[in-house]
Amino acid sequence: MADFYTFGVVPADIGRYLPRIAFSDITQPTLADAAEIINDHAADICAFLYGMSVNVPALAADANSATYRNCQRYILLRFAAQVMRARSQSSDTAADKWDDTADAIRDRLRKTPQDLGSTRSTSLTAGNIFHSSADYPETIYRNSILSRSRLAINATQNRM
Numbered sequence: 001m002a003d004f005y006t007f008g009v010v011p012a013d014i015g016r017y018l019p020r021i022a023f024s025d026i027t028q029p030t031l032a033d034a035a036e037i038i039n040d041h042a043a044d045i046c047a048f049l050y051g052m053s054v055n056v057p058a059l060a061a062d063a064n065s066a067t068y069r070n071c072q073r074y075i076l077l078r079f080a081a082q083v084m085r086a087r088s089q090s091s092d093t094a095a096d097k098w099d100d101t102a103d104a105i106r107d108r109l110r111k112t113p114q115d116l117g118s119t120r121s122t123s124l125t126a127g128n129i130f131h132s133s134a135d136y137p138e139t140i141y142r143n144s145i146l147s148r149s150r151l152a153i154n155a156t157q158n159r160m
Contacts, residue, residue, distance in 0.1 A: 003010055004039070004042045004043040004046035004056075004059035005042060005043065005046060005056060005057070005071075006030050006038055006039065006042040006067055006075065007060060007071045008072060009038050009042070009072055009073045009075045009076055009077060009079070010035075010038070011023050011031060011034035011035060011038065013072075013076055013079075014034075014080055014083060016076060016080075017076065017077070017080035017098065018083065018084065021069055021083060021087075026057075026069070028086055028087060029083065029086050034065070034079075037079055037082050037083070038079055039076060040073075040109070041075045041078040041079055041082075042075050042145070043077070045075060045106070047075050047107075048106060048109075048110075049071075052079075052109065052110070052116065053069075059071070066107070067109075067116055070105055070109070073102075073105060074102050074105045074106065076100070076103040077098040077101050077105075077135065078098070078099070078102050079097070080098050081094075081095040081096075081098040081099045081102070082095075082097075082099075136137060
Protein backbone atom coordinates (compact mmCIF):
# COMPACT_ATOMS: atom_id res chain seq x y z
CA MET A 1 0.00 0.00 0.00
CA ALA A 2 1.26 3.47 -0.89
CA ASP A 3 2.23 5.92 1.81
CA PHE A 4 0.72 8.78 -0.21
CA TYR A 5 -2.73 9.57 -1.56
CA THR A 6 -3.75 11.33 -4.78
CA PHE A 7 -6.96 12.69 -3.22
CA GLY A 8 -8.90 11.39 -6.21
CA VAL A 9 -6.90 13.30 -8.82
CA VAL A 10 -6.62 11.54 -12.20
CA PRO A 11 -5.00 12.75 -15.44
CA ALA A 12 -8.38 13.74 -16.94
CA ASP A 13 -8.82 16.31 -14.14
CA ILE A 14 -6.30 18.53 -15.89
CA GLY A 15 -9.30 19.82 -17.85
CA ARG A 16 -9.97 22.24 -15.00
CA TYR A 17 -6.85 24.20 -16.00
CA LEU A 18 -6.08 22.98 -19.53
CA PRO A 19 -9.39 22.00 -21.17
CA ARG A 20 -7.92 20.88 -24.50
CA ILE A 21 -5.29 18.52 -23.10
CA ALA A 22 -5.73 14.77 -23.36
CA PHE A 23 -3.26 11.97 -22.76
CA SER A 24 -2.49 8.82 -24.72
CA ASP A 25 0.46 6.55 -25.39
CA ILE A 26 1.87 8.98 -27.98
CA THR A 27 1.36 12.35 -26.27
CA GLN A 28 4.01 14.23 -24.34
CA PRO A 29 3.74 13.35 -21.49
CA THR A 30 2.10 9.97 -22.02
CA LEU A 31 -0.86 8.77 -19.97
CA ALA A 32 1.48 6.67 -17.81
CA ASP A 33 3.80 9.67 -17.33
CA ALA A 34 0.82 11.83 -16.33
CA ALA A 35 -0.18 9.31 -13.66
CA GLU A 36 3.40 9.30 -12.33
CA ILE A 37 3.50 13.11 -12.26
CA ILE A 38 0.32 13.08 -10.17
CA ASN A 39 1.86 10.50 -7.84
CA ASP A 40 5.00 12.65 -7.44
CA HIS A 41 3.02 15.74 -6.45
CA ALA A 42 0.71 13.68 -4.22
CA ALA A 43 3.75 12.28 -2.41
CA ASP A 44 5.06 15.83 -2.00
CA ILE A 45 1.90 17.17 -0.34
CA CYS A 46 1.43 14.01 1.75
CA ALA A 47 5.00 14.21 3.07
CA PHE A 48 4.35 17.83 3.99
CA LEU A 49 1.13 16.89 5.80
CA TYR A 50 2.84 14.04 7.67
CA GLY A 51 5.38 16.62 8.83
CA MET A 52 2.51 18.75 10.11
CA SER A 53 1.25 15.74 12.15
CA VAL A 54 -1.85 15.30 9.99
CA ASN A 55 -3.52 11.90 9.88
CA VAL A 56 -3.21 11.64 6.10
CA PRO A 57 -5.09 8.31 5.67
CA ALA A 58 -8.07 9.77 7.55
CA LEU A 59 -7.87 12.97 5.50
CA ALA A 60 -7.75 11.01 2.23
CA ALA A 61 -10.96 9.22 3.25
CA ASP A 62 -12.82 12.50 3.90
CA ALA A 63 -13.66 13.91 0.46
CA ASN A 64 -15.84 16.62 2.07
CA SER A 65 -12.95 18.16 4.00
CA ALA A 66 -11.64 21.58 2.98
CA THR A 67 -8.09 20.28 3.42
CA TYR A 68 -8.88 17.39 1.06
CA ARG A 69 -9.97 19.88 -1.60
CA ASN A 70 -6.88 22.02 -1.01
CA CYS A 71 -4.71 18.93 -1.51
CA GLN A 72 -6.53 18.16 -4.75
CA ARG A 73 -6.02 21.69 -5.93
CA TYR A 74 -2.32 21.64 -4.99
CA ILE A 75 -1.75 18.43 -6.97
CA LEU A 76 -3.71 19.70 -9.98
CA LEU A 77 -1.89 23.04 -10.06
CA ARG A 78 1.52 21.37 -9.95
CA PHE A 79 0.40 18.79 -12.52
CA ALA A 80 -0.97 21.42 -14.93
CA ALA A 81 2.20 23.51 -14.64
CA GLN A 82 4.44 20.52 -15.32
CA VAL A 83 2.37 19.40 -18.32
CA MET A 84 2.34 22.95 -19.71
CA ARG A 85 6.11 23.08 -19.50
CA ALA A 86 6.50 19.61 -21.02
CA ARG A 87 4.30 20.51 -23.96
CA SER A 88 5.74 23.94 -24.70
CA GLN A 89 9.34 23.21 -23.56
CA SER A 90 9.55 26.56 -21.76
CA SER A 91 8.45 28.27 -18.60
CA ASP A 92 5.06 29.71 -19.36
CA THR A 93 3.48 32.57 -17.44
CA ALA A 94 0.44 30.43 -16.62
CA ALA A 95 2.65 27.59 -15.38
CA ASP A 96 4.59 29.98 -13.16
CA LYS A 97 1.33 31.37 -11.76
CA TRP A 98 0.04 27.86 -11.04
CA ASP A 99 3.27 27.00 -9.23
CA ASP A 100 2.98 30.20 -7.18
CA THR A 101 -0.62 29.37 -6.28
CA ALA A 102 0.38 25.84 -5.22
CA ASP A 103 3.20 27.29 -3.10
CA ALA A 104 0.70 29.67 -1.49
CA ILE A 105 -1.59 26.76 -0.56
CA ARG A 106 1.26 24.91 1.14
CA ASP A 107 2.59 28.06 2.83
CA ARG A 108 -0.85 28.91 4.19
CA LEU A 109 -1.14 25.43 5.73
CA ARG A 110 2.36 25.78 7.20
CA LYS A 111 1.86 29.28 8.59
CA THR A 112 -1.78 28.87 9.62
CA PRO A 113 -2.15 25.26 10.80
CA GLN A 114 -5.71 25.91 12.00
CA ASP A 115 -6.59 25.79 8.28
CA LEU A 116 -6.04 22.05 8.61
CA GLY A 117 -9.30 21.94 10.56
CA SER A 118 -10.27 18.66 12.17
CA THR A 119 -7.32 16.87 10.55
CA ARG A 120 -4.88 18.86 12.67
CA SER A 121 -3.23 17.09 15.56
CA THR A 122 -3.60 18.84 18.90
CA SER A 123 -1.05 16.93 20.96
CA LEU A 124 1.77 18.88 22.57
CA THR A 125 4.37 17.08 20.47
CA ALA A 126 2.59 17.64 17.14
CA GLY A 127 4.69 19.17 14.41
CA ASN A 128 2.17 21.90 13.69
CA ILE A 129 1.76 23.14 17.27
CA PHE A 130 3.78 26.26 17.88
CA HIS A 131 5.46 25.78 21.21
CA SER A 132 8.90 25.70 22.70
CA SER A 133 10.32 23.62 25.48
CA ALA A 134 13.22 26.05 25.90
CA ASP A 135 13.64 27.88 29.19
CA TYR A 136 15.29 31.04 27.91
CA PRO A 137 15.37 33.13 31.11
CA GLU A 138 16.95 30.26 33.04
CA THR A 139 19.49 29.63 30.28
CA ILE A 140 20.47 33.29 30.17
CA TYR A 141 20.79 33.41 33.95
CA ARG A 142 22.92 30.23 34.06
CA ASN A 143 25.21 31.49 31.27
CA SER A 144 25.69 34.85 32.93
CA ILE A 145 26.62 33.21 36.27
CA LEU A 146 29.10 30.95 34.52
CA SER A 147 30.71 34.00 32.93
CA ARG A 148 31.86 35.12 36.45
CA SER A 149 31.49 38.77 35.50
CA ARG A 150 31.03 41.32 38.28
CA LEU A 151 27.57 42.13 36.96
CA ALA A 152 26.60 38.46 37.12
CA ILE A 153 27.92 38.10 40.66
CA ASN A 154 25.92 41.16 41.79
CA ALA A 155 22.81 39.85 40.05
CA THR A 156 23.18 36.54 41.84
CA GLN A 157 23.47 38.24 45.21
CA ASN A 158 20.43 40.42 44.50
CA ARG A 159 18.45 37.40 43.40
CA MET A 160 18.99 35.62 46.70
